[in-house]
Amino acid sequence: MKITDAKVIVSCPGRNFVTLKIMTDEGVYGIGDATLNGRELAVVSYLEDHVIPCLIGRDPAQIEDIWHYLYKGAYWRRGPITMSAIAAVDTALWDIKGKVAGLPLYELLGGKSRNSVMVYGHANGANIDEALDEVARYSDMGYKAIRVQSGVPGLNSTYGVAKDKLFYEPADADLPTENIWSTEKYMKFVPELFERVREKFGFEHHLLHDGHHRLTPVQAARLGKDLEPYRLFWFEDCVPAENQDAFRLIRQHTTTPLAVGEIFNTIYDCQQLITEQLIDYIRTTVVHAGGITHLRKIAQLAELYHVKTGCHGATDLSPVCMGAALHFDMWVPNFGIQEYMRHTKETDAVFPHDYHFKDGYLHVGDTPGHGVDIDEELAAKYPYQRAYLPINRLEDGSMFSW
Ligand code: GCO
Numbered sequence: 001m002k003i004t005d006a007k008v009i010v011s012c013p014g015r016n017f018v019t020l021k022i023m024t025d026e027g028v029y030g031i032g033d034a035t036l037n038g039r040e041l042a043v044v045s046y047l048e049d050h051v052i053p054c055l056i057g058r059d060p061a062q063i064e065d066i067w068h069y070l071y072k073g074a075y076w077r078r079g080p081i082t083m084s085a086i087a088a089v090d091t092a093l094w095d096i097k098g099k100v101a102g103l104p105l106y107e108l109l110g111g112k113s114r115n116s117v118m119v120y121g122h123a124n125g126a127n128i129d130e131a132l133d134e135v136a137r138y139s140d141m142g143y144k145a146i147r148v149q150s151g152v153p154g155l156n157s158t159y160g161v162a163k164d165k166l167f168y169e170p171a172d173a174d175l176p177t178e179n180i181w182s183t184e185k186y187m188k189f190v191p192e193l194f195e196r197v198r199e200k201f202g203f204e205h206h207l208l209h210d211g212h213h214r215l216t217p218v219q220a221a222r223l224g225k226d227l228e229p230y231r232l233f234w235f236e237d238c239v240p241a242e243n244q245d246a247f248r249l250i251r252q253h254t255t256t257p258l259a260v261g262e263i264f265n266t267i268y269d270c271q272q273l274i275t276e277q278l279i280d281y282i283r284t285t286v287v288h289a290g291g292i293t294h295l296r297k298i299a300q301l302a303e304l305y306h307v308k309t310g311c312h313g314a315t316d317l318s319p320v321c322m323g324a325a326l327h328f329d330m331w332v333p334n335f336g337i338q339e340y341m342r343h344t345k346e347t348d349a350v351f352p353h354d355y356h357f358k359d360g361y362l363h364v365g366d367t368p369g370h371g372v373d374i375d376e377e378l379a380a381k382y383p384y385q386r387a388y389l390p391i392n393r394l395e396d397g398s399m400f401s402w
């Protein structure tokens with residue numbers, strides 16, 4: 001079998017998605033997600049100009065070899081653009097392998113380790129009362145695990161708080177929106193938010209929270225401690241994680257479980273976090289961490305150190321990534337949880353898929369491959385629209401992390 005052609009499909013059914021489709025001489029094709037929020041076209045060019053020409057004529061069965069060809073062969077290693085492009089190729093090749101074998105992807109990885117995949121949804125509100133209403137709504141929908149975010153008094157906008165409650169979409173403008181941030185106001189407020197959630201709903205749900213890279217290690221240590229009475233499932237991205245060593249200080253001071261990794265793209269970004277047991281959950285996922293082939297390596301290292309998986313699953317990861325991630329989740333022995341932000345109706349129509357939500361879990365079908373396709377005719381109706389993530393400044397105007 002040979003790869004005869006490949007193409008990149010860019011479509012914006014509510015938000016931008018970049019999809020790679022690899023075709024073979026036997027008519028079987030595979031697809032992979034290559035979406036990098038706010039920097040989509042850089043990956044398109046990387047694929048079209050530098051990757052696709054090298055794929056033609058190769059045997060699609062040689063997934064491992066092609067992965068290393070693209071990783072080592074570029075000379076320039078790592079980075080989100082390179083790794084998203086490699087991920088898309090890798091995902092498409094696993095899809096092809098599954099279709100050729102007539103088996104769902106989880107079977108190729110080692111078979112099912114569970115019946116379905118526990119997911120968490122996003123309850124968010126402009127204030128605590130609104131956030132509580134949303135927790136009730138997610139609980140009524142059957143979610144066992146709920147991430148809770150709320151607007152902070154004194155700040156006009158806060159990460160994780162959306163007008164449309166089901167479809168949070170931060171990439172909201174064709175130039176970055178500027179927000180004002182105050183860590184002091186946030187830190188004072190968050191413990192009260194979780195106190196109110198536990199007061200109203202008890203300890204029946206897993207509760208999660210995302211700090212979105214905004215604290216210093218000592219602030220994160222203090223907030224982690226303040227949140228201990230509310231028994232969070234995890235506290236995510238409490239500090240920017242380029243400095244892996246910084247987690248030691250946080251770890252020494254709090255028993256609130258720590259999750260990190262949605263913006264990591266290789267195992268080297270989390271090697272120390274894992275081997276020194278500085279985190280509890282690793283959030284890397286298929287599209288941004290080099291595909292199934294590389295994600296598997298990260299998860300298997302993590303397994304040795306009691307670190308579980310908690311794959312990123314925001315709306316900017318397409319249903320193709322979600323489908324592949326769910327097959328991975330079905331197999332991975334050290335599964336923790338899967339993030340699940342729903343896609344819009346338009347997106348779901350462009351990407352027909354065989355997974356579905358029921359009672360707090362995503363259920364995976366047994367279609368060969370990863371079970372997600374793309375309707376190219378429909379995709380063509382939604383042309384690319386430039387959209388950036390916001391930026392943050394402190395109250396004195398200093399540039400800050402978003
Ligand atoms: C999450 C993430 C997202 C990111 C988004 C950026 O936990 O789901 O933090 O909300 O902000 O994926 O592209």
Ligand code: MG
Pocket residue numbers: 210212236237262
């Ligand atoms: Mg996050």
